[in-house]
Amino acid sequence: MKEEGEREVVTPGEVLGKASDVRAGRGAYLAPHNNLVYASLTGFRRALSPSPDSPDQRPTVEITDHKAHGAVPEPGSIVIARVTKVMAKMASADIMCVGPKSVREKFSGIIRQQDVRATEIDKVDMHLSFRPGDIVKAIVLSLGDARAYYLSTAKNELGVVSAESTAGATMVPISWTEMQCPLTAQIEHRKVAKIGG
Amino acid sequence: MAGRPGTNPTTYSPSLKTQKTRSTIFKDQEIDWVRPDGRGFQQCRPAFFRTGAVTAASGSAYAEFGNTKVIVSVFGPRESKKAMMYSDIGRLNCNVSYTTFATPVRAQGSDRKEFSSMLHKALEGAIILETFPKTTVDVFALVLESGGSDLPVVISCASLALADAGILMYDLVTSVSLSCLGKNLVIDPILEEESYQDGSLMITCMPSRYEVTQLTITGEWSTPKINEGMQLCLDACSKLANIMRSCLKEATTSSQE
Numbered sequence: 084m085k086e087e088g089e090r091e092v093v094t095p096g097e098v099l100g101k102a103s104d105v106r107a108g109r110g111a112y113l114a115p116h117n118n119l120v121y122a123s124l125t126g127f128r129r130a131l132s133p134s135p136d137s138p139d140q141r142p143t144v145e146i147t148d149h150k151a152h153g154a155v156p157e158p159g160s161i162v163i164a165r166v167t168k169v170m171a172k173m174a175s176a177d178i179m180c181v182g183p184k185s186v187r188e189k190f191s192g193i194i195r196q197q198d199v200r201a202t203e204i205d206k207v208d209m210h211l212s213f214r215p216g217d218i219v220k221a222i223v224l225s226l227g228d229a230r231a232y233y234l235s236t237a238k239n240e241l242g243v244v245s246a247e248s249t250a251g252a253t254m255v256p257i258s259w260t261e262m263q264c265p266l267t268a269q270i271e272h273r274k275v276a277k278i279g280g
Numbered sequence: 281m282a283g284r285p286g287t288n289p290t291t292y293s294p295s296l297k298t299q300k301t302r303s304t305i306f307k308d309q310e311i312d313w314v315r316p317d318g319r320g321f322q323q324c325r326p327a328f329f330r331t332g333a334v335t336a337a338s339g340s341a342y343a344e345f346g347n348t349k350v351i352v353s354v355f356g357p358r359e360s361k362k363a364m365m366y367s368d369i370g371r372l373n374c375n376v377s378y379t380t381f382a383t384p385v386r387a388q389g390s391d392r393k394e395f396s397s398m399l400h401k402a403l404e405g406a407i408i409l410e411t412f413p414k415t416t417v418d419v420f421a422l423v424l425e426s427g428g429s430d431l432p433v434v435i436s437c438a439s440l441a442l443a444d445a446g447i448l449m450y451d452l453v454t455s456v457s458l459s460c461l462g463k464n465l466v467i468d469p470i471l472e473e474e475s476y477q478d479g480s481l482m483i484t485c486m487p488s489r490y491e492v493t494q495l496t497i498t499g500e501w502s503t504p505k506i507n508e509g510m511q512l513c514l515d516a517c518s519k520l521a522n523i524m525r526s527c528l529k530e531a532t533t534s535s536q537e
Contacts, residue, residue, distance in 0.1 A: 094529065096489065187358065
């Protein structure tokens with residue numbers, strides 16, 4: 084339920100309340116040395132009332148409608164990536180969208196052989212799962228190493244969303260391992276994502 | 281960059297606290313310097329800020345303090361270079377550069393080479409780096425015209441650009457510098473005063489939390505002089521922070537309409 088009151092704009096460093104009165108939500112932080120909750124973003128301050136059965140009855144104060152920084156992949160977020168390189172044991176992909184937001188500059192991700200699907204993970208052939216240029220939907224497993232985020236397509240709804248055939252047409256998915264070109268009726272192998280219910 | 285007609289830039293001149301029982305160490309009779317622009321010794325130049333100047337950047341800000349004009353762009357958080365080692369907290373990369381037309385004569389800029397690392401030290405204490413692991417935030421500052429007190433203006437403008445980019449920060453960072461000319465302490469010096477100065481003091485602080493992130497002193501200073509200088513600068517910093525906050529709030533409400 085949205086409360087219409089006066090909407091107060093806060094800037095970083097402004098005091099939002101005492102730690103005994105409010106809890107720090109998104110865009111706010113608690114300073115341990117003086118037990119005050121400060122804002123860390125510029126935006127409108129909003130108070131969320133706590134759920135009635137939680138032991139902590141302090142309202143959560145958070146900052147909304149802020150100009151958030153560009154999307155950054157976080158472990159557990161669903162991303163859309165374009166495959167750039169396919170090798171024997173892994174595929175490189177450029178992460179273009181995190182959730183519903185597109186990134187300003189691409190991030191590098193890799194999909195390892197054991198993360199392509201959930202069953203028979205050692206018998207995966209990378210070239211029968213991805214090709215360069217495919218658009219895949221994946222989940223971020225972890226921050227990975229210095230070079231790339233680790234991605235996984237090991238779920239039914241993850242995998243290749245859109246791919247171009249060798250003839251140049253957008254292919255139609257037939258099963259979870261095959262896609263067909265509408266122009267030449269050629270069947271190509273991919274790890275296809277199951278879209279829809 | 282939407283300009284609002286009729287908004288007067290406000291100044292952030294400090295005031296020595298009247299409840300101090302100690303009198304100021306500089307009597308008004310001993311005046312070694314007359315300020316070329318007619319300001320009082322404790323009077324700062326009018327400050328003007330605008331956010332959102334650069335559309336290509338994640339966040340940006342433009343600041344104009346008298347003749348000192350600075351524009352800062354912030355990019356990020358974006359992927360670190362491949363050669364960098366993994367880090368579980370974010371990285372900050374700062375660069376301060378002068379345009380070729382910033383000064384009337386092409387100065388050597390021997391102290392300007394350190395401005396980038398000084399900006400880095402001033403800002404890194406205020407950014408919550410843990411919120412963007414493995415990525416880098418790039419801050420690029422360009423001094424369009426150097427009219428004195430360049431680095432403090434760059435630091436304040438950079439902190440406004442970071443807030444405009446939506447980077448989580450502990451607090452805004454404001455910076456004010458002070459020049460010592462003979463027996464007089466002169467706040468917010470212009471280029472001419474900086475060339476004649478005997479010493480300088482620059483404070484960068486987070487005014488809402490009353491914490492100093494950087495203190496730079498050059499020249500010969502006695503302890504009472506440092507005390508008075510710091511008091512003046514800290515007071516000016518907190519007033520400057522109010523101007524910066526009102527600029528951010530104005531930008532937020534005007535973008536909502």
